[in-house]
Amino acid sequence: MPELPEVETIKRDLEKIILGKKIIEVRVNNPRVIREPQALKFKQGLEGQTVKNVLRRAKVLILELSSGKSLVIHLKMTGQLVYPGGGDKSRVAFKFSDGKILDFNDQRLFAELRLLNDWRAFKFIRELGPEPFEITPEKFKVMLASKKSKIKSLLLDQTFISGIGNLYAAEVLFRAKINPLRPANSLSDKEKGLLLQQIQEVLKEAIKSGGSSIDDYVRLSGEKGDYVRHHRVYGRQAKPCLVCKTPITRTVVGGRGTFFCSQCQK
DNA sequence: AATGGGACCTGCGCGC
DNA sequence: TGCGCGCAGGTCCCAT
Incomplete structure (x- = not known):
């Protein structure tokens, strides 16, 4: 049940390790967690991208990419980001140019990953109340x-x-x-x-x-x-x-x- | 319109 | 020991 403090903690930990790094490979082990676009497009849209910025809005993590698109992550209840990863629980694995892997785990498959053109236009984020x-x-x-x-x-x-x-x-x-x-x-x-x-x-x-x-x-x-x-x-x-x-x-x-x-x- | 309950899922801990 | 069941909670969706 990551709430604001947990997501903020992950955000701070994450920006220390992935800011400016390039994603060279995305492995989708369970496509259910990818809500949009379709899994193959999600993978293609991320590979080769550099992480420009890591943001948090409410319980949502946002990774802004060099293409202008953003990876938007809602961990819901059991979502986890683990680094360095490479574990067998991972639903999606992100491999970076330094060879290290960021695992996205989610036991209950409630979490949601999206690759969006404009995260600010995403309905859930638009409708959020104040921080x-x-x-x-x-x-x-x-x-x-x-x-x-x-x-x-x-x-x-x-x-x-x-x-x-x-x-x-x-x-x-x-x-x-x-x-x-x-x-x-x-x-x-x-x-x-x-x-x-x-x-x-x-x-x-x-x-x-x-x-x-x-x-x-x-x-x-x-x-x-x-x-x-x-x-x-x-x-x-x-x-x-x-x-x-x-x-x-x-x-x-x-x-x-x-x-x-x-x-x-x- | 606001409220309540079910659905989405899986693994764990409990009781029999 | 093994099995079935309830429970955990973020959000959406539907019924009232």
């Missing part, structure tokens, strides 16, 4: 004002705010002491301010730790992200709240596991 770090407290208040949906569902809505997933939604709501089931427009101005502050702080700290390795996420090197040590509620069902010792509640919101402290989060 959490670009939001001011004033703007956040306006954004929440008319929203009746549960605050947790709203944090997961990528067209509302981009980059937060199930894990960080749980963590920021715990730190802001807000119950995930609350209607968004029922938050006081003070709570809205605190929530934005926690969103920015938690994401920033998580990036510093290299993300959270639960399930499949690993850094480019295969090394784990260290932020798991700082988790307070995610995955802690029935365990004592770290603040008040009340057992952590697990419920389902929008079909997703939702962890919170019924005592601390009102």
Whole structure:
């Protein structure tokens, strides 16, 4: 479940090793992960290209190429980039001019690779809400004002705010002491301010730790992200709240596991 | 219009 | 020991 901090970590690791390098061969081991264009065109469009720029938008990685096209990668839940690669799990392998290989792994085949003429025109990216770090407290208040949906569902809505997933939604709501089931427009101005502050702080700290390795996420090197040590509620069902010792509640919101402290989060 | 649930997938861990 | 089942969650799509 790579979310913003995990994708940002991969982005930073990746640009250190592939900026300016040429892709000499693309091996497609499972065409299902290539959403467009058709696999052969994808391969041909990448071979011979130099990586000019590595960008992140929300949970999406973008590699701008010398041709002007871009390789757009959404890791979804189990997508991984591993370097140096050459492993037998790889769905797609990118070989560079120095002979080294970047593996794209994805156990569950949900991830999406695209070779696009203009990544900015890609519907998913066009419709993304603002990046959490670009939001001011004033703007956040306006954004929440008319929203009746549960605050947790709203944090997961990528067209509302981009980059937060199930894990960080749980963590920021715990730190802001807000119950995930609350209607968004029922938050006081003070709570809205605190929530934005926690969103920015938690994401920033998580990036510093290299993300959270639960399930499949690993850094480019295969090394784990260290932020798991700082988790307070995610995955802690029935365990004592770290603040008040009340057992952590697990419920389902929008079909997703939702962890919170019924005592601390009102 | 907003909300909810299923679908997409695979491997792991659990209970019998 | 072995098998079947539920579960994990990002996003899309459809029904209500």
